[in-house]
Amino acid sequence: MEVFSFLVSGIFTALEPINLGLILVGVTVGLFIGAMPGLGSVNGVAILLPITFLVPPASAIIFLAAIYYGAMYGGAISSVTLGIPGASTAVATTFDGRPLALQGRASLALVTAALASFVGGTVATIFFTLFAPLLATVALNFGPPEIFALMLLAFATFVGLGGDDIPKTIFSICFGLVLATVGFDTISGEPRLVLFDIQGFLRGIGFIVLAIGVYGIGEMLWTIEQTRGEITTTNPKMTAKGLASDAKEAVRRGWKGTWIGSILGFFVGVLPAAGATPGSLMSYGVAKMVSRTPQEYGRGSPDGVAAPEAANNSASTGSMLPMLTLGIPGSPTTAILLGGMVIWGLTPGPRLFLDESEFVWGLIGSFYISNLAAVLINLAFIPLFVWMLRMPFTILAPLIFVLSIVGGFAATRSMHDLWLIVIFGLGAFFMRKFDYPLAPAVLAIVLGPIAEPTLRQSLLLSSGDPMIFFTRPIAGPITVIAIILILLPAFKLLRRRRSVASG
Amino acid sequence: MRQGEISLAGLLALFSLYLMWKSTELPIGFIRGQGPGGGFWPFWLSVGMLLSCGAIAWNWWRGKSPASVSDEPLMDAFGWRTVLHVGGGVVGFVALISIVSMYGAVAVFLVYYMRFLGRHSWLLTLTIALLLPIGLFFFFEGAMQISMPQGLPFTQPFFDVMYDIIY
Structure with missing residues (x-):
């Protein structure tokens, strides 16, 4: 009952005029950003983070969460109409969304995506409401060793579950963590890693600098180089009557994928560092695995659109759970949200539910409202989004570069940081060419300032004995799981070699 | 590669x-x-x-x-040219900020990209290249109270006029 009364009060907070207005604006902006090729929720949240300093923290997080929701809905639009995913979370949507569009059924694909996203978001919000306080209570027992073990688990998830090249993933994590140490040593107060003795590095390197560099500049260069600036569109035919009949067909042919995506997406999203991309890919895989007609997948199955779309929305809500209750983000976007909360003076973690309950429940309430707003706005604006995507890329791209540079300066007020954004952007482009995953670096630069002090405090507590991470009741199992996840790729390799050897 | x-x-x-x-x-x-x-x-x-x-x-x-x-080259000539033009454009954009101000650099970058890379008409290019920096000025300097770099002193008359409108 207590949860219910908190939830009702949270929904009322979300319905306050300023918050409701921010939800509507955030969802709409997020839809546009998510629908743009090369841009996803992470770009939207990173670019618009500076704007949030104008409003109270509760309204700020509601705005950013609404952008996050909107972008998750919008990601499907360019996947379906252009055949290129608006963001990595919408990659799996391309598999069946694009074939449907090529068959002249783009509206079915878009409506399926919107409805599946709505169900995914709603199911995840209900799970969130039920589990968040429970997890927060458990998390209250966390000390430095437990928190460091969780950080280790966050990085291990990237290594163990990620399909990317393992050494490159580890390099990316270490690189992000080292960047986070530039500036001053927070314990001794001495200058540290002032690279090439350039005084600008004394300010440290903010996560927003790396995030805008990687996603605002690097990803855009990548998209331009890959598509050669020539993006072909499919013009879906849409009428009101057609939308209604597509909605019926979407429910009939996409319900199974929707439920699989909604449930699986949430639990994958909750895993630190996993987030919506693996959630949507896994849901697509499972939906295909349990389907009676797996041969339809890849040829235009509505279930193949529904599963990843439900999952990416569900995972985006799920990934906020560890961010709020434990202070560890489940995705690059929540990593940026976490950074924002720190700037607003809030400390994400177990005590947040006790110290800032109005903030937390206002946010949870906003999930319900944002989700409803997102599906309505999405359905109403689908024809407009399609028109926008037909805007020449030679207009869209410079606008995105301008937003990145101007937004980057607004956030840092430093030309040194602006040059760093450009350097990171160009560096990210070339690293991406050689398959270096860069999301782990963004995650690491956010988690670094939490990981280092907790490691050093833990080792101080144990007089330098690393066994402290194995002997404590909560830290021990988490550390062991993290190590297993880190070693998982090696086990898989060994098993594969044995099966090859045995013929 | x-x-x-x-x-x-x-x-x-x-x-x-x-x-x-x-x-x-x-x-x-x-x-x-x-x-x-x-x-x-x-x-x-x-x-x-x-x-x-x-x-x-x-x-x-x-x-x-x-x-x-992979025996393929990292990028073909078109790819290198594209990256050089676009990446070089972004570098030039940031370099210009200290000279012609943030808003001036935005305008120059938009003209460069839309007119010379995108081959759009002068009318469309100039419309966007003039309206966007003015919109950004009112948003950042007026609404958000964030001062962007103003470049060398020769840009000051422009800022004087714009600040007169805001205040």
């Missing part, structure tokens, strides 16, 4: 070595009563980076990564 992958790994390994050396400016061992020194964490992370570069080189030598077995 094959040559590029090992060259990049080599460069990153050198950078890791530099970071290891730079980390040793602070103690990297355990200090009794204080815990690990200030250089401990970045030093061992840089070691991790170096070892990862070693593993990347090992995979390259065994031909285990897609780039290591």
